[in-house]
Amino acid sequence: MDLIRTALAFIKKDLLIMVSYRFEFLLKTVTSIFSIAVLYYIGKLVDKAEFPFLQAYGGSYFGFIVIGMSFSAFFGVSINTFFGNIRDGQLTGTLEIILASPTRLFTFLFSSALWSFIYTTIHVSLYIFIGTLAFDLEIGRVNIFAALVIFMLSILCFVGIGIMIAALVLVVKRGESAVKIALGASSILSGLIFPVDLLPPVLQKIAHFLPLTYTYRGLRLSILEGHSFAQLQGDVAVLFGFAVFFILISVIVFPFAVSAAKVRGSLAQY
Amino acid sequence: MTNVIEVRNLKKIFKLHTSLKNLILGRKKIVTALDNLSLDIREGEIFGLLGPNGAGKTTLIKMLTTLILPTGGSATLCGYDIVRDQWHVKNSIGLIHSDERSFFWRLTARQNLEFFAALYQLPGEVSRNRIDELLTLVGLEEHANTWFQNFSTGMKQRLAIARGLLSMPKVLFMDEPMRSIDPVSTQKIRQFIRNKALEHIKGAIIIATNRLDEAISLCDRVAIFNKGQMIKSGTIHDINLAAKEYIQYELKVKNISAEVIDSICRMPWVLNCENKSRGNGNTDLVLDLTSEEESLHLALKEIIRSNGYIQKCIRKEPSFEDTFIDLIKEFETSRSKNGPH
Numbered sequence: 001m002d003l004i005r006t007a008l009a010f011i012k013k014d015l016l017i018m019v020s021y022r023f024e025f026l027l028k029t030v031t032s033i034f035s036i037a038v039l040y041y042i043g044k045l046v047d048k049a050e051f052p053f054l055q056a057y058g059g060s061y062f063g064f065i066v067i068g069m070s071f072s073a074f075f076g077v078s079i080n081t082f083f084g085n086i087r088d089g090q091l092t093g094t095l096e097i098i099l100a101s102p103t104r105l106f107t108f109l110f111s112s113a114l115w116s117f118i119y120t121t122i123h124v125s126l127y128i129f130i131g132t133l134a135f136d137l138e139i140g141r142v143n144i145f146a147a148l149v150i151f152m153l154s155i156l157c158f159v160g161i162g163i164m165i166a167a168l169v170l171v172v173k174r175g176e177s178a179v180k181i182a183l184g185a186s187s188i189l190s191g192l193i194f195p196v197d198l199l200p201p202v203l204q205k206i207a208h209f210l211p212l213t214y215t216y217r218g219l220r221l222s223i224l225e226g227h228s229f230a231q232l233q234g235d236v237a238v239l240f241g242f243a244v245f246f247i248l249i250s251v252i253v254f255p256f257a258v259s260a261a262k263v264r265g266s267l268a269q270y
Numbered sequence: 271m272t273n274v275i276e277v278r279n280l281k282k283i284f285k286l287h288t289s290l291k292n293l294i295l296g297r298k299k300i301v302t303a304l305d306n307l308s309l310d311i312r313e314g315e316i317f318g319l320l321g322p323n324g325a326g327k328t329t330l331i332k333m334l335t336t337l338i339l340p341t342g343g344s345a346t347l348c349g350y351d352i353v354r355d356q357w358h359v360k361n362s363i364g365l366i367h368s369d370e371r372s373f374f375w376r377l378t379a380r381q382n383l384e385f386f387a388a389l390y391q392l393p394g395e396v397s398r399n400r401i402d403e404l405l406t407l408v409g410l411e412e413h414a415n416t417w418f419q420n421f422s423t424g425m426k427q428r429l430a431i432a433r434g435l436l437s438m439p440k441v442l443f444m445d446e447p448m449r450s451i452d453p454v455s456t457q458k459i460r461q462f463i464r465n466k467a468l469e470h471i472k473g474a475i476i477i478a479t480n481r482l483d484e485a486i487s488l489c490d491r492v493a494i495f496n497k498g499q500m501i502k503s504g505t506i507h508d509i510n511l512a513a514k515e516y517i518q519y520e521l522k523v524k525n526i527s528a529e530v531i532d533s534i535c536r537m538p539w540v541l542n543c544e545n546k547s548r549g550n551g552n553t554d555l556v557l558d559l560t561s562e563e564e565s566l567h568l569a570l571k572e573i574i575r576s577n578g579y580i581q582k583c584i585r586k587e588p589s590f591e592d593t594f595i596d597l598i599k600e601f602e603t604s605r606s607k608n609g610p611h
Binding site: 002005006008009010012013016017020021092093094096097098099100101102103104259262263264265267268 | 282284285303329332335336337338339357360361363365367369371372373374375376377381384385386388389390391417433437
């Protein structure tokens with residue numbers, strides 16, 4: 001009950017702040033239409049070359065890249081929202097006030113991130129809707145259950161990483177840029193823009209250790225080719241392992257980071 | 271009267287890296303922000319934490335509000351341990367930050383308070399009524415639907431007070447609540463704290479400040495801090511009285527020779543003596559005398575005996591400001607002689 005009330009308060013607060021910037025949603029939608037149009041024409045160009053590596057994903061580069069880009073938005077939110085909220089709280093002075101209230105640590109973390117996920121879901125849905133309606137994005141064969149499982153496990157996995165970065169920000173105050181560069185590189189290596197099969201063998205081996213590799217592959221196969229849960233069980237198993245690992249680590253690390261910041265007296269410092 | 275806060279040998283040591291070189295070499299500077307503090311704060315009182323910048327006032331508030339963990343010692347707030355029972359402690363306190371920016375700037379005053387009320391799990395109806403009541407109480411009812419970013423500094427601070435009272439806390443902490451506020455707003459807020467805030471607080475109000483006028487006008491008792499140590503605590507009257515080691519008299523006398531002045535100044539009960547000629551045989555004398563009753567009598571007798579004429583004799587009560595400065599200086603001197611603990 002406490003969690004729901006707190007979560008709703010955070011959602012309302014963030015919604016009101018977003019609404020106060022009147023043109024943000026409109027501008028983001030226009031940008032989405034523009035970017036999806038660019039991807040559509042790039043897709044047409046790439047498809048003329050008839051690359052064999054795209055056959056596994058239905059043969060269309062447009063579908064391949066749109067699904068990749070859509071999920072990368074969730075990946076970005078998972079990574080950025082936790083440390084971003086903490087940094088905002090430090091900058092405005094609200095973090096100490098919130099942490100001096102009887103709000104439990106993980107209730108605060110979860111609630112403060114909710115709106116970002118809701119907003120991204122709306123935005124990505126719109127993105128895919130525009131892609132389907134105006135640019136012939138083919139998602140008719142989607143296996144919703146398999147896609148949802150891959151999606152949820154991936155979100156859990158990246159929420160864990162996001163909380164770990166937030167812990168890092170609390171303790172060392174800096175370092176999020178280096179982590180973001182590393183994660184950006186991992187996006188490329190794991191097949192955001194082109195399939196992992198195109199990478200040199202060494203990088204392909206590295207890609208096997210990146211959860212995003214399984215996310216992109218699993219989502220593309222379930223959405224574009226309709227692969228079932230059974231067909232994707234390998235990817236699901238790996239993502240499940242990553243999710244358990246990162247969530248467990250984050251649950252241990254974050255309270256430790258808050259305690260360390262309280263010992264140093266640096267909770268509000270940035 | 272029961273104690274709302276009990277602090278026993280509370281200690282906070284910070285280990286700081288002072289330069290990049292020290293960071294690389296792993297060297298840390300040890301700073302004792304609070305040194306073995308023991309203190310009781312009673313129910314129903316406004317208690318002042320006084321001291322210059324860096325005295326340890328904010329560190330103490332942050333420890334009592336669970337935002338900083340102590341290095342040693344213990345403290346309880348309403349019977350709850352500040353380390354072990356953090357959730358109960360948080361449920362018992364309100365915090366008014368020195369940083370008046372600590373709101374969401376693109377939300378209105380009401381929306382901000384609604385958000386913070388939800389963190390204290392106040393039910394909708396209770397929350398709405400209390401927000402209305404508090405906005406009226408701090409004089410912001412007409413600005414309830416104004417964006418926080420359009421508030422003046424005084425209005426922001428008043429909203430912070432309303433937020434601090436939202437949960438009807440047992441203990442309200444105010445860290446430099448009047449910092450950067452104009453004198454008119456300061457007076458209003460002080461009146462509010464003195465007359466109305468305590469009605470809403472079931473326990474105590476703790477105010478950290480380096481403004482002595484604030485402590486004099488608001489606090490029932492104060493504790494004076496410097497460099498992490500508590501120098502004195504008690505009522506302002508008691509501290510003033512206890513600190514007085516001499517009584518100062520200001521005399522305006524006529525027809526008094528340098529020899530007589532010299533003999534008065536050398537009397538054993540005269541601790542300090544200053545004189546200034548005003549011309550035409552007029553002299554101003556400032557005498558710091560031991561508190562023995564005889565001392566003034568004997569000094570005056572000496573003036574009269576030499577045919578001097580006493581125009582004025584005023585006993586100067588030391589102000590709390592004088593006492594405060596003396597205490598700080600005394601502490602600094604003893605610290606430089608004996609070194610920090």
